[in-house]
Amino acid sequence: MSYTYKDIISTLRRTGCKITPQRRQIIKVLQSSTSHLTPAEVFEKVNCNSSGTGMVTIYRTLEMLEKADLVCRFNLNNGHTGYLIRRPHQHHHHLLCNRCGLVIDLEDCHLEKLVKQVGADTGFTITEHSFELTGICPGCQQAENDARSSRVGIST
Amino acid sequence: MSYTYKDIISTLRRTGCKITPQRRQIIKVLQSSTSHLTPAEVFEKVNCNSSGTGMVTIYRTLEMLEKADLVCRFNLNNGHTGYLIRRPHQHHHHLLCNRCGLVIDLEDCHLEKLVKQVGADTGFTITEHSFELTGICPGCQQAENDARSSRVGIST
C-alpha cells in the first residue's frame, strides 16, 4: 500500500517542512505514477499544466522526500536516478523492466541470512546492501513476441 | 586468481584490439592495484610517471576492458564508478568498505534460486541482477576503535 497524499503531507508537516504549492504538485505527480520517474520526468509532468516549478525545486523536493523515507530511489540502467512513491514501507528491493520502466516492489528481503553470513565470514560490519533485478516484464515480452510474429509473417 | 598482464594483452589481441603503450600502462596500473580505482585514480597513477596519457583514453580503455569482461565495474557510494581487474572470472558480487575502499569479491553468487523464484512469481524474464554490500572492513573498525579509545583517554 502506497502512502496517500494526505499521509505524505502530514508527515512533512510533522517534520517541520513547509507545504508549498510546488511540493503539493510534485507529490501529486509522484502519487499518480505507477512507474519510477526521473527528476526530469517529474519536472515535465509538473509543468505540463504550466505551474512554473523549477528544476531546482524538483531536486530539492525529491531529496527531502527521500530523507523522510517517503520515496524509493534507485539507479536506472542508463545511470540516471529514478524515484517512486514508497509502497511497502519497510526495507525492500526492486525489479525493473528495462523496456517500459515498470517497477515491481519485492516485498520481502530474503537476504538477511546471506548478509549476516557474509559479515561473519569477512569480519566486515555490513551497514547496507542493495539488490536490484532487471529484465523484461510480461507485457513487454508479449509485445516483442507479437512484433516478431508479424515480422516473420505468419500465414493464417 | 586475477588475470595476468599477459592474459589481458593476449585477450585484447585476440579480439582485434591494438596494443598501444597507453593501454599497456593502464593495464599495468589496474593489475597492480588491490583496490578498485576510479577513472580519475587510474589517470593519476598512469601519469605519475609522466606518460602523458589523456583522460579520454582512460575512459575508452576502461570501457574496452569492461566489454571484454576483463575488469569489474561498480558504483561507489558517492555515485562515482570504480574499476577493478576481474579476479574471479565468473559472475560474482562485491563487498566494499566505505572507509578505505577495500573491495572483497564474493566468489559465489548465492542468488540463483532467489532470482529464479522471483522470475516465476512475476512472469519477468530476468536478465540481470546486482547485489552489492557495503560496510566497514576489520582494519577500519580497528582504526575507529583505537581513535575512540584515545579520544576518551584511557588511563593506564
Place this chain on the structure above:
DNA sequence: TGCCAAATGAAAATGGTTTTCAATTATTAT
C-alpha cells in the same frame, strides 16, 4: 497583521563523461 526562517528559481558553476576531429600509430599487406 507582521515577522522570519524556510523555500523558490534564475543563473552560473560544477564535474564527470562523451563527442569531435585532425594527427598519430599499430598492424597488415606488398
Place this chain on the structure above:
DNA sequence: ATAATAATTGAAAACCATTTTCATTTGGCA
C-alpha cells in the same frame, strides 16, 4: 623493409545531470 589503412589518441569543446549562489518570495506562527 615499406607502404597502406584502419584503429587509436588527445586537445578542445560539448554535454548534461546535478549543485550552488543569492536575491526574492512565502508559509506558518505569534
